[in-house]
């Protein structure tokens with residue numbers, strides 16, 4: 001398969017060849033821990049499944065292909081993939097990270113790695129000058145999330161890649177929200193792209209997995225070493241599920257984007273809605289940056305009903321019938337969440353309100369159901385608030 005083919009083709013064929021044993025068109029699930037050797041050290045390329053497994057290998061090739069990388073790595077979860085990246089560093093090293101980071105990423109940085117001597121500085125990355133001002137002698141990595149959760153802020157990947165390069169610092173981008181269908185950070189100059197494959201790559205809310213893709217062979221070798229040495233690998237069955245998800249990523253994302261835009265515009269025109277956050281709006285503060293680095297604006301939306309308090313927002317999400325009240329995102333089914341009581345409950349109220357996560361904020365992961373049913377569900381729940 002030629003890697004210069006277009007995304008829709010790569011999502012299905014990228015890095016994939018029919019199975020060598022019997023020509024199976026779908027990569028078989030090699031549910032095995034070990035592999036027979038004919039003589040000590042003589043085998044067919046695999047010796048132990050932590051170090052390598054053909055199903056995981058197929059997924060890793062596909063990940064590299066759709067992210068326009070040269071090397072892919074599949075992990076047991078998104079956080080396991082991040083954990084491997086931070087293990088490139090040592091005590092005294094510093095990381096600069098997006099301030100409104102996914103809560104689990106923040107916890108991994110502050111509660112696991114900070115006590116081990118790695119320092120994290122959090123900043124609003126919409127200001128590239130602000131990031132530049134934090135770079136010091138010990139800075140090794142810039143960790144970016146864009147769009148951010150749940151405020152849908154956009155960070156300029158190209159500008160930060162240029163900055164990172166000048167200072168000899170690595171740039172990693174959490175591409176979970178955008179997916180490679182909409183945004184390809186390695187093409188924009190990033191060194192590492194990371195995914196919670198649990199979300200859009202898997203796409204069906206039936207697997208927890210993580211991914212990395214890189215271009216530099218030395219960086220890849222160091223990450224493969226950590227993946228094998230630390231051992232948080234993606235299992236064969238989970239690898240198969242993510243691979244299957246990736247095959248429909250392009251068509252799912254097309255519909256996610258259509259539905260996302262329709263819901264964002266519908267909510268914005270609704271008299272009971274105060275504000276809607278979605279990077280596709282022409283007057284979103286970072287719309288130009290979003291348009292320059294994304295092929296579409298996705299289906300993650302947050303909004304505030306007019307005059308709503310904590311209890312109203314809770315009543316709203318409870319009364320939805322098509323949208324499911326749940327954590328997570330990126331599946332074919334629509335989900336709704338209340339960040340103040342769910343994903344962001346552990347952040348002190350004053351702090352979360354500073355970044356816009358007020359008591360009334362509601363986050364939607366718009367799925368690929370019929371748009372009329374989704375609109376009707378939101379309208380019904382908004383009516384229930386009694387205006």
Ligand SMILES: *Cc1c(COP(=O)(O)O)cnc(C)c1O
Nearest residue numbers: 077078079102174176196198209
């Ligand atoms: C879910 C998520 C993660 C963590 O991934 P897991 O697969 O749950 O470990 C990291 N970043 C973002 C943006 C996420 O949405």
